Each structure stands twice: as C-alpha cells, then as structure tokens.
Amino acid sequence: MIANPKSSSQAQGQDGQMEAVYGLPEVLAIYQRALQGFCQQERGQRPLCVKAVARKKGNGRAIGGIQYFTLEDRGTKFEARASNGLEIPYNREGEFMVLLGVANWNRPPLMPQLEVVAIRRQAEQVQPNQEERLAKWQWAIVRRRRxxxxxxxxxxxxxxxxxxxxxxxxxxxxxxxxxxxxxxxxxxxxxxxxxxxxxxxxxxxxxxxxxxxxxxxxxxxxxxxxxxxxxxxxxxxxxxxxxxxxxxxxxxxxxxxxxxxxxxxxxxxxxxxxxxxxxxxxxFLKKKSLVHAQELKALERVPQLEASMLHLAQEVKRWKRRYWLVVWLWLVTMLAIVWLWSGAENWWLRL
The missing domain is CATH 3.40.50.2300 (Response regulator)
Known part of the structure; x- marks a missing residue:
C-alpha cells in the first residue's frame, strides 16, 4: 500500500522554522495523488469505455477482494484491477468501463493500473492467447517450405x-x-x-x-x-x-x-x-561464369571445326574429280556408240 504523505517527521530548517521531512514512499504517494487529480480534472469521475481483451495474471487468484489482470489491444497492454464480485470475461474481446486514474503504484516499474468498474459488452467469440494460436498454426509452422x-x-x-x-x-x-x-x-x-x-x-x-x-x-x-x-x-x-x-x-x-x-x-x-x-x-556471377565457360568451350572447338572444314574441303575436291571422271567416261561411251552405229550402217549398205 502507498504510505500516507502526512506521516512525515519534522526537522528544523536553517531559518529556525520546522520543515517536513518525507521518505521516498511519501514522495511516490504525492506523485500518485497529483496524477490522479490531473486525470479527474480531465475526465472528472466519468468512466471511459475501453475495447480490449482481458488476460489473467499468474494463477488469477484474487488478493484482498481484488482481482488483477491485463487489458490488451493490438499489442498495447495495460494493467487493470476490479473487485472480486465483477465477473471478468477472460480471453474475450469486450468493452470495459474503466476509471481514468492510477489505481496502484506499489511496485516497480511505476506502471498505472486501470480500475474496471463495469462490463458494457463482451464478444461471444473467445480470443485465444498466443500459446493457443501457436498450437493452432503448428501444422503450418512445421510444413515444408517452398x-x-x-x-x-x-x-x-x-x-x-x-x-x-x-x-x-x-x-x-x-x-x-x-x-x-x-x-x-x-x-x-x-x-x-x-x-x-x-x-x-x-x-x-x-x-x-x-x-x-x-x-x-x-x-x-x-x-x-x-x-x-x-x-x-x-x-x-x-x-x-x-x-x-x-x-x-x-x-x-x-x-x-x-x-x-x-x-x-x-x-x-x-x-x-x-x-x-x-x-x-x-x-549474376553464376550467369557470368556460365557465359565464360561457354566461350571457353567454343574456343576449344575451334581447332576441331578447322580440321572438319579441311577434311570437308578435301572430300569436295575428291568428289569433284570423280564427277569429271564420270562425265568424261559418259562422253567417251556416247562417242563410241555413235561411231559403232555409223560403222554398222555403212556395212549394211555395202551388202
């Protein structure tokens, strides 16, 4: 509990007057009251309607008739508390009526707590916590990736x-x-x-x-x-x-x-x-090395291509000679046939 700021000792100042001496708990209490007073000045005692999901803290047991939990919304968390008689819809999205103020600063870090005074509306769909969602999507987590x-x-x-x-x-x-x-x-x-x-x-x-x-x-x-x-x-x-x-x-x-x-x-x-x-x-390097390898392979084939071209030229010359030989043989054969035919006709006439 926060100490009462009135519980302070008295000390004599340099001018002889008695001055109050505060301990650190009393200083925290002063800060708390100042912040609460500012919040009340801004909103008075009118509660705010907050849309969030309530999560239990620890074992969820009430302490001194007060239940403590957290309100979460899109990654933002706030500590909250409510009387034990108020039924909090845990793990459900709901609309909570909260008092804008500091409920407790009794432990570090100095985080404010919202005090829930009523439940305006709660969603019927249960909002799973992170562990439950991980279990639900475990099949997708362990599946084979592309x-x-x-x-x-x-x-x-x-x-x-x-x-x-x-x-x-x-x-x-x-x-x-x-x-x-x-x-x-x-x-x-x-x-x-x-x-x-x-x-x-x-x-x-x-x-x-x-x-x-x-x-x-x-x-x-x-x-x-x-x-x-x-x-x-x-x-x-x-x-x-x-x-x-x-x-x-x-x-x-x-x-x-x-x-x-x-x-x-x-x-x-x-x-x-x-x-x-x-x-x-x-x-890029793989494509570049592939192109270089292809160029080297092409250069290695140049001597083989030159040898093939030389062999092809020799074959062309050989077939060219054969072609003209065949032509000459054909011409000689035709001339021989004509001569023989003309000689046979002269022999028949002489008979």
Whole structure:
C-alpha cells in the first residue's frame, strides 16, 4: 500500500522554522495523488469505455477482494484491477468501463493500473492467447517450405513488395538492389501495414496470375499494433498463396506467427534488401561464369571445326574429280556408240 504523505517527521530548517521531512514512499504517494487529480480534472469521475481483451495474471487468484489482470489491444497492454464480485470475461474481446486514474503504484516499474468498474459488452467469440494460436498454426509452422533462392536464376524475375507507400521499409528493400535492374524488376503494392485487411487485399492482388510476379515480400518497420498482422484471414492467405511469401516485418526482437509460416523470414526490411542483393549477386556471377565457360568451350572447338572444314574441303575436291571422271567416261561411251552405229550402217549398205 502507498504510505500516507502526512506521516512525515519534522526537522528544523536553517531559518529556525520546522520543515517536513518525507521518505521516498511519501514522495511516490504525492506523485500518485497529483496524477490522479490531473486525470479527474480531465475526465472528472466519468468512466471511459475501453475495447480490449482481458488476460489473467499468474494463477488469477484474487488478493484482498481484488482481482488483477491485463487489458490488451493490438499489442498495447495495460494493467487493470476490479473487485472480486465483477465477473471478468477472460480471453474475450469486450468493452470495459474503466476509471481514468492510477489505481496502484506499489511496485516497480511505476506502471498505472486501470480500475474496471463495469462490463458494457463482451464478444461471444473467445480470443485465444498466443500459446493457443501457436498450437493452432503448428501444422503450418512445421510444413515444408517452398525454396525461394532458386527463383533468382530466372530470366525476367519480378518481385512484388507489399508495404506502405513512401515508407522506410520500401527504401530499405529496394535501394540495395538498384544496380541489378537488368536482373530483377521490383514493384511496390501499397497497403496500410497496420491494417491486416489492407495487407490481405494487397497480397491477393500480387498473387493474381496476370500480374506475373514470382515472389511476394511483406515489409514494414516495427512499432505499435504489429501483432495485428497475425490476423487469421491474412495467415490463411499466406499459407495458401500460390507464390512464395517472404516477410520482413518489425525489428529484430519482433516475432510473429506470420514470420513462422512464411516461406522465408527476414528480421527487418533492411536485412531483406541485403538478402536480395546477395542472391542477385550470386545469380549474376553464376550467369557470368556460365557465359565464360561457354566461350571457353567454343574456343576449344575451334581447332576441331578447322580440321572438319579441311577434311570437308578435301572430300569436295575428291568428289569433284570423280564427277569429271564420270562425265568424261559418259562422253567417251556416247562417242563410241555413235561411231559403232555409223560403222554398222555403212556395212549394211555395202551388202
């Protein structure tokens, strides 16, 4: 409990007057009352309606007639408390009437708690926690991934990047591969990356056959509401995508189910850009070495071709001689036949 700020000792100041001496608990109590007074001044005693999902803390047991839990919404968490008589719909999305103020600052870090005074509405659908969602998508996590690296050897490689228009994520992905324009064509498909529905629509657009893409990259930086991308509809689209899906979402510390089910996952958009550059360099060097090997092979065949041409020329000369020999033989034969025929006619006349 917070100590009463009135419980302080008295000390004599330099001017001889008695001054109050406070301990640190009393100082925290002063801060708490000041903040509560400010919040009450802003809202009075009117409660706020907050839409969130309630999660139990620890074993969920009430302490001193008070139950403690957390309220979560799109990655943001707030500690909360309510009287034991109030039935909290745990793991369900609901609308909670809360008092805007500081319920308790009794432990570090100095985090405020919301005090829930009523439940306005609760959703019927149960919202699974992270462990339950991981178990649900375990089949997609352990399935065999499609290989992405062999795509870099394709002629006319075309990649779609689903990201925010003009954002840093687009620059981090596109800039490192600017010198490989002849090998790859990278196009942006713009979406609101904090809205899973917008990302899902962009992914569907990229996967259309007429678009002609070979790979789709989902890229965004870190920040609030990044957990919203673990949307059920978006996860289903990624798993059933006809094209390989690469994710480059958040900072290094961020891990999503979306990253675990993607065909390839990079920690950040910048790392994705460097990964693209590395694979394009490898593909370029491989093509260059292949062309060089073909040139060497062609040069090695030059002597063989020259020998073949010489042999062919000799054969042509031989057949040419044979041709003229046949012609001369034919002419001699014809002359002989004419002579013999003319001689036979003269012999018949003499008879």
């Amino acid at each position: 290989e992405v690296e062999p795509l870099f050897e394709l002629e006319g490689l075309k990649i779609a990047v689903v990201t925010t228009r003009g954002g840093e994520a687009w620059s981090d992905v596109e800039s490192p591969v600017s010198e490989f324009r002849e090998l790859v064509r990278i196009e942006g498909i713009w979406a609101r990356m904090s809205d899973p529905q917008s990302v899902a629509e962009a992914l569907v657009t990229a996967c259309r056959k007429e678009a002609g893409y070979h790979m789709v990259i989902l890229a965004r930086g870190g920040g609030e509401a990044i957990e919203a991308l673990d949307d059920e509809h978006l996860l289903n689209l990624v798993v059933r995508s006809p094209l390989p899906v690469v994710t480059a979402i958040g900072h290094t510390r961020d891990t999503l189910i979306l990253d675990r089910i993607a065909d390839k996952s990079l920690a950040t958009p910048r790392e994705c850009g460097l990964w693209l550059r590395t694979n394009l360099e490898r593909a």
